[in-house]
Amino acid sequence: QNGLNTRKIGNHITHLEQCASTQIVAHKLAQEGAADGTVVIAELQTEGRGRLMRKWDSAHGKGIWMSVILRPDVPPHQAPQFTLVAAVAVVRAIQQVTGLEPMIKWPNDILFGAKKATGILTELQSDADGIQALIIGIGVNVNQQLDDFDASVQDIATSLSLESGTIVNRRELAQEILRCLERYTDMYIEHGFSPLKQLWEAHSATIGKAVRARMSKETLEGIAEGITEDGVLQLRTADGKLHGIYSADIELK
Ligand code: BT5
Structure with a gap:
């Protein structure tokens, strides 16, 4: 028993005051053989990152900046779906702890209206034998007020505190995210995406929209x-053709 009532996620937690990026720390721990479910969490990231090496603004002590190492027995092409599964887990945890109702923008953003409160970044360590580790990075804006954000994101970012008008307990939320992450990744590994698809779609800001x-x-x-059951976005263009989108930045029109 680890106090979280989880089986593996959070059995080992490295809590750092500061690091460049919890992704970098987690990659290194994974290479050194860290156990399935190991978590790295930091109060401050000096080089928090998004997809394609974009920057992730990570104000000191205001958010949840964490990376979770998973070692699922699934083929490498399933790695991107863990982003969708993690998004469901984070949305459920935010609902549970704050009562707020965020939406998911495919594939990795959690939004309130048009503003982003959470980003998820799934990275892969693999070799000829398949997935060695998945590093799931989760960045949640929790208690930032507007001027805690970098000027470059002030127009596009929001926090749970800005949305709810209260201070949110980061520890309680982080714990709930880890519990939900274990529940939904277990479900995905065992049964695939179909039991999660409905839940994902119910929270989707993307489906049915012009994008x-x-x-x-x-x-x-x-x-x-x-x-699709594989988490591929189905986009119908004006000429009637249906396109499967595996990776993209989506703009809601
Ligand atoms: C993401 O990338 O949204 C993934 C973010 C993952 C961050 C976590 S924190 C813990 C772990 N350690 C890391 O170093 N990373 C992970 P992407 O979809 O590429 O979005 C990046 C874009 O979001 C940036 O180009 C900005 O426009 C915007 N952005 C940056 N910081 C933000 C923030 N704090 N809140 C909202 N938007 C932000």
């Missing part, structure tokens, strides 16, 4: 019709 999907080589506009 612009920016990918590395092209941009497509159309209606986001749904996601």
Whole structure:
């Protein structure tokens, strides 16, 4: 028993006052053989990162900046789905602890209206034998007020405190996120995405909407019709064609 009532996630927690990025620390621990479910959490990240090496603004003591090492027995092509599963876990935890109702923007943003409160970053360590480790990075803006944010994100970011008008207990929320993450990743590993699809769609800010999907080589506009059992976004363009989107930045139109 680890106090969280989880089986593995959070059995080992490294709590740092400061680091460059909890992703970097977690990658290193994973390479050194850290157990499935190991968690790294920091009060301050000096080089918090998003996808494609974008910056993640990580104010001191105001958010939950953490990375979770998982060692699931699934093929590497399933790694991106863990982002969707983690998003469901974080939304459920936020609902549970604060009563707020955030929405998920495919694949990795948790929003209130158009503003982002959480980002998720799933990274992979793999070799010829398959996945060695997944490093799931979760950044939740919890108690920032507007001027705690970097000027570059003040127009696009929000925090749970700004949304609720109260101070939110970060420890309680982090614990609930870890419990939900274990519940939903277990479900995914055992049964695949189908039992989670409905839950995901119920919290989706994307499905049924007109969106612009920016990918590395092209941009497509159309209606986001749904996601497949594999978590692939189905986008229907004006010419009636259905496109499977594996990775993109989505703009709601
Ligand atoms: C993400 O990337 O949203 C993934 C963020 C993951 C952060 C966690 S914190 C713990 C762990 N350790 C790390 O170093 N990272 C993970 P992406 O979809 O690429 O979004 C990045 C964009 O979000 C930036 O380019 C900004 O526009 C915006 N942004 C940066 N910081 C933000 C913040 N605190 N709140 C809201 N938006 C932010």
